[in-house]
Amino acid sequence: xxxxxDAVLIAASQRGDRNAFDELIRKHQxxxxxxxxxxxxxxxxxxxxxADAFVRVYHALTNFRGQSAFTTWLYRIVTNCYxxxxxxxxxxxxxxxxxxxxxxxxxxxxxxxxxxxGPGVLAERSERERAMQRAVALLPPYQQAMLTMFHVENLSxxxxxxxxxxxxxxxxxxxxxxxxxxxxxxxxxxxLFEAT
Amino acid sequence: MSPQKARDLFSAAVxxxxxxxxxxxxxxxxxxxxxxxxEFQAFRGLYDGLHALAxxxxxxxxxxxxRISARIDHDKWERQRNRPVIGxxxxxxxxxxxxxxxxxxxxxxxxxxGGKTFSAGLTLDQPVAxxxxxxxxxxxxxxxxxxxxGTIKVRNGETGDVIDEAILRGDSLRxxxxxxxxxxxxxxxxxxxxxxxxxxxxxxxxxxxxSDGEGTILEAAKAAAIYYRIPVxxxxxxxxxxxxxxxxxxxxxxxxxxxxxxxxxxxxxxQSNGMLVLRTF
Numbered sequence: 001x002x003x004x005x006d007a008v009l010i011a012a013s014q015r016g017d018r019n020a021f022d023e024l025i026r027k028h029q030x031x032x033x034x035x036x037x038x039x040x041x042x043x044x045x046x047x048x049x050x051a052d053a054f055v056r057v058y059h060a061l062t063n064f065r066g067q068s069a070f071t072t073w074l075y076r077i078v079t080n081c082y083x084x085x086x087x088x089x090x091x092x093x094x095x096x097x098x099x100x101x102x103x104x105x106x107x108x109x110x111x112x113x114x115x116x117x118g119p120g121v122l123a124e125r126s127e128r129e130r131a132m133q134r135a136v137a138l139l140p141p142y143q144q145a146m147l148t149m150f151h152v153e154n155l156s157x158x159x160x161x162x163x164x165x166x167x168x169x170x171x172x173x174x175x176x177x178x179x180x181x182x183x184x185x186x187x188x189x190x191x192l193f194e195a196t
Numbered sequence: 197m198s199p200q201k202a203r204d205l206f207s208a209a210v211x212x213x214x215x216x217x218x219x220x221x222x223x224x225x226x227x228x229x230x231x232x233x234x235e236f237q238a239f240r241g242l243y244d245g246l247h248a249l250a251x252x253x254x255x256x257x258x259x260x261x262x263r264i265s266a267r268i269d270h271d272k273w274e275r276q277r278n279r280p281v282i283g284x285x286x287x288x289x290x291x292x293x294x295x296x297x298x299x300x301x302x303x304x305x306x307x308x309x310g311g312k313t314f315s316a317g318l319t320l321d322q323p324v325a326x327x328x329x330x331x332x333x334x335x336x337x338x339x340x341x342x343x344x345x346g347t348i349k350v351r352n353g354e355t356g357d358v359i360d361e362a363i364l365r366g367d368s369l370r371x372x373x374x375x376x377x378x379x380x381x382x383x384x385x386x387x388x389x390x391x392x393x394x395x396x397x398x399x400x401x402x403x404x405x406x407s408d409g410e411g412t413i414l415e416a417a418k419a420a421a422i423y424y425r426i427p428v429x430x431x432x433x434x435x436x437x438x439x440x441x442x443x444x445x446x447x448x449x450x451x452x453x454x455x456x457x458x459x460x461x462x463x464x465x466x467q468s469n470g471m472l473v474l475r476t477f
Contacts, residue, residue: 151246
């Protein structure tokens, strides 16, 4: 997926070419959905989030000047949609503390398929990932987003700083704080995370 | 170096980005504090473990891109609909008066049609007609009701198979009906034992570009659903009656749909609750 291709599609979309915009959706839907799914651990919520994000992209595209990569901009919009979603939930006081824990179980089951490891290793990995996802879900939403971008989506500190419009030093210190919080949350299960 | 300052550097230490002076100071702090040292070891293990979250392949739902496009179309249409009327209060009054007239005409037509099929607009504006309401959501429709006692069934309108069922005991209903198939599907939503029912075609991921055709009203509704990529309510007594249709020229935006032409001319597409309604006037 090249930036040059994106630039052509974006320019055509800005001129009102709907087919070009649909192509842009097709090219980036997978990345956006994967990120949204990892934030929400819920396929329906992830699909809604991505749809919301692309609606925002559609209406804001005329203002996109290409100062960052389209993918970085998309991460920013999906993140904002996610933060808005969580804010709305908090305001409605409908947040269930059980939801992230129960909700992630389906996602975890998808993640333990690895023929290379024996059953013992698989069980430990599964348990570790489960514990990790539970703990990540307990962090504030912006910390979840940052951790996911860095550790799962493999964005660099610079890309995260661009996506969130923050100084790079702030990104680094907030990520360090998020990891420290995560370590505290996982302290009771420390043996799963012993350094090798 | 204080333990807190050392903790601030944990990530940089794992990533190996500390300069040599700071690294030496950090190492001395760990060497002099076994608790801090074990904290750092745990932190390193966690840091490595976080990358394991990326191992899982995540399958993108089938037809997601088309659903996103449909959502954008719907949003565009909503924005157009909510645009303020230009021309002053008298024009707004006229617009409201015309809308009320259409609503009344629609109600009469539906009652004359036997009262067995209700459009979304009618259920919202005439709550005595049926307790069920339906509106478009991002990935399908949502069926809702006020408090009632009974069984609500969602059926495949062509095979009669029950797709979903809800038993209410004085509760309110709020139920999403989502569809991820390729071809459009005709569903009927009913309260068991009651004559009223809602008939709606949900678009699949398939895209339609044919703007005209002939067949049954049900086939016309399916064609409209995939052409405009939006659910289409059927509010006519006999969905098997024959018709010819020609959708309004344009880019397939639902906002253009009311300009579509049908034979017989009493058939028309209108908009309600984010959906299209195929009805007789």
